Amino acid sequence: MILVLIVLVGYELYDKSRISLHQFGVGFAHTTTWDPVADIYGALPFIYGTLVSSVLALLIALPLGVGSALFVTEIAPVKFRQPIVSTIEVLASVPSVIYGLWGIFVLIPWMRDHVYPGLQEFFGFLPLFKGPIYGVSMLSGGIVVAVMILPIITSFSREILRAVPDIQREAAYALGATRWEVIQIAVLSYAKRGLYGAGILGLGRALGETMAITMVIGNSPKISSSLFAPGYTLASVIANEFTEATTDMHLSSLFELGLVLLVITLIVNAVAQLILRQLSVIKLETA
């Protein structure tokens, strides 16, 4: 039944995108014009936007997520651990629209007024931080998505860190290591692969994130080197244009974008699952 579902998903998307697949061929993935009026469609700006915003989100979320997981499992006093964990779980249950709402009205204005000018002042020589600041931008999209995937990364990292046998830690302490050295030598080296797995899983979520990012990324199908410039993602363009698509070609191209998105997320998720799965095998063997 489950297998039927996945075949259904793949087939329907393929079937509906057939017209545009036929029309644009491979060019679809590397041309940059998206013009519903002229009925010409190229997906590159969206693929670029999706990848950049997701990788950005991961770069922000992975260190923070792993850091807080380390804090909870290794450092925090026992009585604080449960409240911190529960709070992070609440964060995980917040619906995407609410993140978007908060992003538009709270986070972005604050970032625009306080953080972005500073970034531009100090790092303005980099092309990444050039150009006018609108607030809605690739960077804002990345930050909001980072906030959204943090709980997933944190809770997976926590599971993985907890699976590190105590005997590893005790051995390192017995050698006179400080707590940080224990974390470095015994915990991180043991858990490294699993933490990558958690990161990739987070990346998978980030790629498919729709509502929040549509609300803050600016929705402009241009490729710009500046993170302050607005961007567009696969999921956002589908959300925005799907119900308004008038020509068959437009609709079909949107389906093809969906297909691209599906393929990217399937690969990313499969890799994450394989890493995590292999790990649980190792865990069973050593236990």
Place this chain on the structure above:
Amino acid sequence: MNISSQYLNQQSTTGNFKVSRRFKNGFITIVLGLATLLVLSPLISMLYFLVKEGASSLSLDFITQLPKPTGELGGGMANAIVGSLVLLIIASIIGVPLGILGGIYLAEYGNKKIVPWVRFTADILNGIPSIVWGMVVYAVLVIPFKTFSAYAGGVSLGLIMIPLIMRTTEEVLLLVPQGYREAGYALGLSQWRIIFSITLRTARKGILTGVLVAIARVSGETAPLLFTALGNVSWSHNLAQPIAALPIQIYTYAISPYEDLHHQAWAGALILMFLVLSINIIARYISRRKAYN
């Protein structure tokens, strides 16, 4: 003696090194603590603004009135709240039985060779972006019937629920001690009898928790509803017609240029958050009681 004095000597010559190790340790502790604070701060900020912005626009009208035409002040989201509940009911009718049956299959019947693959596929299905589900349902249920409908919205949410419920059901069933099943076999019961009277009964609280968590998760989904349920500014009297939903309403109001609608969006978000949190809390309460039994 000789060895320990040598060790002491070494320690004193590496005194500086030791200080820097201590310093590094303290520094990292602070950095990790700050990381944790940074992770928690969005939630605090979000809840603060939800209550501050949402509560001021929340009123009896908001939960009993229909949306007013654009430009007029006031109005509410009554239809969206009811619409969301209707969608959740349709989704549950589809997602809950299929999810639980799938979980039973994985845990009880599964063929050793197929099960890991099915499990793997279910986990990957969990990772499919919800907007893709929306597109698929659009292709299957909206194009042929030529109209957006409550059914299509409910189905898309239901499909998202299936793999979620399947995996939690399986996990809970695998926790049921093997001895319980063997006791059933010893009484000469058939396998389905054992599953229904023994295994499911033992695991029912865990399964219920899984179902509630899945419902909480899809109740905030917006993307798949955009082109299945579509949204509606009025009451829906027919499930084959477009229906309003709270998350869609919040989204359209949030991206609109009107200040008044922004307040409404916050109020809607407060209600949605309240709904999601209370389902989660009920789920946690049930699973906690199980732990004490």
